[in-house]
Amino acid sequence: MQGQDVELDVTTIAHGGISVARLDGRVVFVTDAIPGERVVARITDDRKKSFWRADTVSVVEASEHRRPHVWDAASIDRDPAQRAGGAEFGHIALPHQRELKRQVLVDALTRMGHLDASVTDGVSVEALAGDDDLSGTRWRTRIRLHVDESGRPGPFAARSHTVVPVDDLPLATEAVEEAAPLEQLFPGEEQIDILAPAEGGARLIIGSQAKTTVRERVGDREFQLDDGGFWQVHRLAATTLTEAVQDLVDPARFDPRAMNLDLYGGVGLLAAAVGDRFGQATRITSVESDPRATDHAAENLQEWIGATAVTGRVERWISQLASTASAGERERLNRATVVLDPPRSGAGKDVVMRIASIEPAQIIYVACDPVALARDVALFAERGYRVEALRAFDLFPNTHHLETVVRLSR
Template structure:
């Protein structure tokens, strides 16, 4: 612990950083400060001063507020509470919705310039259908359990459980089902979900998964209630359309060795096959065998669609190593959709994919910095970013999704 930790400073907040915090400076040193907005002057308490290059701080009070500040959408996360008692998970809830999206746009542009080494023209972060204040969209929430059995979200940037009376980012059905004042002694967490069919449900601890059905447009997807599905009630339909539109139809060959990597239960493979018809050949690859089993069922109507279980890194590497001359031709004509985890695809996967030399890649990203790094890696291997759109799938948080199209230049 340094000598500044716990001290309060009055600081001017200058710009936004990735990760839901703003940037301020004190005597030339960078301070990452939470619960502030660029343009404000705030009193902030130093929480970490061990790093030479930067400190971290939490806003205690606002001296000069931004015109974009509003009462926090979640009382449990507001400045009325001391920082360690503020619920985490709605770190942009004190900012008007339009300005949240503007800040996210700045983060995307900055990431692309610094990490992606590419300048993008104005790319707005597009809103989804929903409330004017960005509440009521979450269909899945994990509540943590403390040593006394009490449930709640973690406090911001800690593993301390905060008891709350409501979950404003969640749908009405999820709020109604959430057991906020019940005790769950001996459990680690309680998941609450409200799928698009079948009503809300709880998953307590490690109970055996059951099957649920999610509806996207006129299509049904079956999956485990414990499995991955997009959190915003309109996210799956938004990404379906986004991926369909991101594919350059002139470069798409339905008979090629098209791939859907990190494919989950087959949402994006279905999006591709829906756009390009019943003859579409597409292989969905996913490391979770339970998800792959569901993907096989969800894709059964397309004769050329199939689902395979494998770690994407190894699967793609083995594909490149074993490809025959005919395979290589089908791969050169391929469209590859990839939706990697937050850490991105990374150097090894990018190198393997570029070695397959597909006609185009559609990259769905939940982290702008990871996407930007990978865009730079693809550029080194002859792939050019030709299209980028961004979507606000997580209002009142710093998260958003981007969909990039890369083509062989």
């Protein structure tokens, strides 16, 4: 069947930005489709007995939510092998994108996280200011291009390592798009990063060139970091997550003198959010494995007299803390608020169990993957922690990604 075109009735959305159909009883995961549509799709992978994969090549019966793709380079009019990746929801009207993301989030949290409807009822994926006016474009302050054998830069095609030449980058901010060297050649290089931080204008990072420091801004606060270091991509994401964490921390459970923790702390964004919310005397330790990020975090958090930035792998650091804490430290840990913002794969069983073992008063979990979040929520539940509050944000318009912030407590 591989390479064959078939007609499919698309029924639901799945995690990862793909839709679900059935062919002779077999599940088929279909790209570039919308639930409710009938499409012609090309089978791209028939090796599994339980499911196949396919790419939409034309639409027989279109959803009312289908629109012209915001990026011609990713349009259904192109051969699937030459569609630019990174805008897999660009053919869907923005409100329905958010509804599909909500469905994925709620399904993961109820089916895998075992949350009941009282927690997930009323959840919506919140838009960021200005995104609707721009059709979900012009939000990326950072973008990575890959370089093909000829030296031409471009994005990878969806679900491949094929570099696709493009003429524009509509999800990028205007400053990033203007700086992107789409017509230049870079023989011998593998990738090019373009970023437009809050201060200093747009810049390129070609290959492994020496790092420089850039400055980002959240409200009146300034953060320094390496130009290649991690920072939220959406122009308003850092501000949005700062406000969300401040909103979800329960002040009745917060003790500024406790051993509060910021795990996977990066350059100190969320530790600063907590410090700004509860005052300069707040005690909080930010833990990050990247020593350069830790150095920057120490600078960014220096005005809080109780703030500390340490370098360490979270799973090892929290394990040592849990096993060596004195009686006095354990009492301060029991009163603590733990903020964690793990990578897309989530915190995982070891970290969740170690956090739960120190029995903090509350946990604020920032997640960029709903399935990883649901898995970790279920693990926390085994140790007596339940989700009390939940917010979700559309930090990645025209893609399947979303960001979720939850509060857990005993």
